[in-house]
Amino acid sequence: MIGEWLDIGWLGEIPVRGSRTIPVEGGEEIAVFRTGDDKVFALVNRCPHKGGPLSQGIVHGHSVACPLHNWNIALATGEAQGEDKGCTPTIPVKIDGGRVLICRASTVQAAA
């Protein structure tokens, strides 16, 4: 179906073990992560603890350590790991021909 996915750019624009942000007008900013093994994940850029910008954390394995108080968030599920409890919404993302695409519907939902 046309328009189901939003094209946000080349995979190469996201640093390995890093992330980039995508502001959504009227909604919550999205963070797109790229891991050491070149997988891509998208989450709302907000830590379930106190709203820290996850995009600025250290990416290790398939987790990111929040820059504010070091909670570890699983990139695939948005779930806080270990003792900490909480969950950040995730957004379906895929790579097609080197382009990174995020799910339009979930982006709208995150914006709502």
Add this chain to the structure above:
Amino acid sequence: MDFQNQRADDKDPAAAEEGARNGADQREHLVVIGNGMAGCRAVEELLARDPGRYRVTIFGAEPHVNYNRIMLSPVLAGEKTFDDIVINGHDWYADNGISLVTSDAVTAIDRAAKTVTSRSGRTLGYDRLLIATGSDPFIIPVPGKDLPGVISFRDMKDVDTMLAAADAGGDAVVIGGGLLGLEAAHGLSLRGMKVTVLHIMPTLMERQLDEAAGWLLKTALEGRGQTVLTGADTAEIYGDGKVEGVRLKDGRDIPASLVVMAVGIRPSVALAREAGLDIGRGIKVDDHMVTSDPSILAVGECVEHDGNVYGLVAPLWDMCRSLADGLVGKANPYRGSVTSTKLKVAGLDVFSAGDFSGTGGGCEDIVLRDASRGVYKRLILQDEKIVGAVLYGDTADGNWYFDLLKKGENVGEMRDFLIFGQAFASGGGQADPKAAVAALSDDAEICGCNGVSKGQVVSCIAKGAHSLDAVRSTCKASASCGSCTGLVETLLALTLGDDVQSGPKTMCKCTSYTHDDVRREIVAQGMKSMPEVMQKMHWSTPDGCSSCRPALNYYLLCALPGEYVDDQQSRFVNERMHANIQKDGTYSVVPRMWGGLTNPRELRAIADVVEKYNAPMVKVTGGQRLDIFGIRKEDLPAVWADLNAAGMVSGHAYGKSLRTVKTCVGSEWCRFGTQDSTGLGVKLERMTWGSWMPHKFKIAVSGCPRNCAEATIKDFGVVCVDSGYELHVAGNGGIHVRATDLLCRVSTEQEAMDYCAAYIQLYREEARYLERTAPWVERVGVDYVRQRIVEDGVGREALRSRFLFSQSFSQDDPWAERAAGADREQHAHMAQVRPINLEAVA
């Protein structure tokens, strides 16, 4: 026209076509476009089911019979000849009544007339058409890509070109460090060429291998004499009439008489697209390989099935079975394939399978590193099932893991043994690991590196070695590569019960080594990169965690000044952004004010920045300078540019580095001042700013013992007295207040500077990451520091010059670099989404 090369086996297809129309052969006509691996395999499968059902004609663009494309690598390497890799020779076509047209590509399909037309002008009718055109190598669109001597690696013709180039000798460049590129590089270097591999990504074969395995592979290839440049972006290929070299975007030139582009493949869909078939990334097919036109099938690398395209042979076999079943009217839907990869380079065992993304979450890694054997194994488990595997150095169990993966078998029962391989896991699968170790005989070898038997370890424990470290230092078991650490620990537990002493704290959960072990080994073994440390020291995670990565990055930076390239992604946000993150996600910016001094120009620039960027607050810090709050990450480079323009640099208020040098007014103005404390403070700050350290480091200089600069709660404090300078160390004003220890008294400013530099370097080289000077000095003792800095003059001078050498690389203002555009992606959004039409704007 290349009619000369054309060869029609069996009989002329046009004549056969004529015969068919005249009723000589009533069978339906199946025309196959592509005489490659998938096309011929599909015909084989069809013949096996119903040999007489179709009359078959195959068109091939290449001049050859059907050969095994994957064996082109061994042909290039000289391990096989072309004849060895032929799958179906001319007799196969003849025996099965197949018309083969070689060297004649099909150029058009007329779906209405149900005909195909070839380059030489033949037109043939079909009842069923099978498109098996494979892939086209991707050619990066750089200047010079069409020069003679620039080739891809796809067919026998390419191999012939490479062999001719190798005969002429010289240098070759292979662009692309994936499977294909590395096999090409291997073959060419065996054939005597000097080969450079250019890979745009930071690690080789990044689609199949993780960073650790990629690093091992790179090291092995370099050991074989190839040059491997990662992060290498090709700008152009140059040469006058033929290729002479490759120029990289960073300006480097690599001379070459041959350039092999192996950067990827694209499904070959042009023909199908022109015929109006549904195309995605490949020709779209259903579960029986039927395209959007029911009379036309497609198979192999040219197709897209269920959103997937494949670049390996295993899926073709599955596709061909479903296709042939479909052709004879039997339902056997193709459901997609899971693939595994092996690198075909003799002596380098590399295997990878499955996916590492763990989309459902809850993935765990099991990692085994055996540095002495050069082995790295990683299994990715999800819900007790293997979902991915990377093996390097020992791939014997690759197929077993792959089988478990494909079957989705539950491996929970043997989880603890899984990584040791099939032999071990099936033998001891149900057993308790402790029982397995207990059952070992006394002369069973525990430590392979040092040849220590179980009996020796047990007796050494019995004689009083009650910790891992004690065992390591007495009988040497587990003291070398460490891969038997688990066994030794089990023996400790078995022998001592609950009396085992837990050793010093390990660095983090990724390793069984301590900070001190890691630092010592980095220097002793001359390690140069993070993947190297993780491999050689048996890290149990693929790429570390947020606590070991910053530490390793610092240790390497400290050990290799000017050489090690800082890893931004291993830095805590503040150091990566060169500003302090605040609770709302904005940043605070603190420009350096040397020794707490400022002037109207600086103050004006700060005032302007506060207004221009609407900073909600500006505050005098406890470190004698100004802090501007509430700056957005997007605005940071512009803020820095404005501050730089007034001559200010980063204050590193965010860094594990020198923070401030606090001063008092001193002899210049103060009626009690004994020396120029302000001037000395400025000099100290000029010498030490920008240095990375285990933790933050603060200095103060007071002009007299009244100590208005609070020098006695600083990491390094100077209290000026009439006769000179008292040097104080290891103070802390934070969580636990600690007053300094007096290190010594010196009589000149220069000495105060020299001692300070030496002391900082000692701290930089010996303290553990995140250990401030106060706990460090308490741990090692102030006497030790005094001995190294005060008593050992030669050692002090050596420390001082190492510090100054390292400073020669670290005093570039990070703000200036960012303001000039470095790491732009850290500050800019990747794209924006506007909800009106929900468009992403990149």
